[in-house]
Amino acid sequence: METKSEVPGVVEEALPHELYRITCDDGSKVTASLGGVARQAIVRVIPGDRVLIQISSRDPGRGKITRRLS
Secondary structure: OOOOEEEEEEEEEEEOOOEEEEEEOOOOEEEEEEOHHHHHOOOOOOOOOEEEEEEOOOOOOEEEEEEEEO
């Protein structure tokens, strides 16, 4: 069974095709896209925003943004 971990981070850069480069609080860098609920709710993410990321267990360099933190 695939387990996923959620970590907070800061959006560093907006990339093409709705991807974002994010620096996690532990120092790692992740490329992430908007998750299903965030995409349906039309969440706007810009560089400098704090977000919660669900990191894939298969590829630790990829993830999905699950929510925008205030």
